[in-house]
Amino acid sequence: MDHFELVSEYAPTGDQPQAIADLVKGFQEGNQFQTLLGVTGSGKTFTMANVIQALNKPTLIIAHNKTLAAQLYGEFKEFFPNNAVEYFVSYCHWTRFRVFFNAI
Numbered sequence: 001m002d003h004f005e006l007v008s009e010y011a012p013t014g015d016q017p018q019a020i021a022d023l024v025k026g027f028q029e030g031n032q033f034q035t036l037l038g039v040t041g042s043g044k045t046f047t048m049a050n051v052i053q054a055l056n057k058p059t060l061i062i063a064h065n066k067t068l069a070a071q072l073y074g075e076f077k078e079f080f081p082n083n084a085v086e087y088f089v090s091y092c093h094w095t096r097f098r099v100f101f102n103a104i
Helices: 016-028 044-055 066-079 093-103
Strands: none
Touching: 016 044, 044 066
16 A cells, blocks of 8 residues: 555544644654644544644654553554554663664
8 A cells, every 4th residue: 555544433623633734734844843732532643643644654653651652553553454553662771772763
């Protein structure tokens, strides 16, 4: 498959459409560092899924703990069932630093 196909029975609502547009525009203008803030359950993951679909770029999602990483993996797997969604957790302190610094 050559594009990201977001599968959801929901459509962006509230502040989400503007957040999606702003994040996509920022990325297209070369702004690599952007922040999406929201309280728990506000739809940040769904917003980012829409951004991923709009940009159609391979995306690396980094979570600060294994629990959140597993949750995000499950949610993105549901949002993109026809695309490759992979999950990697490092149990080695050294590997975490290597992966982080190689990404910079």
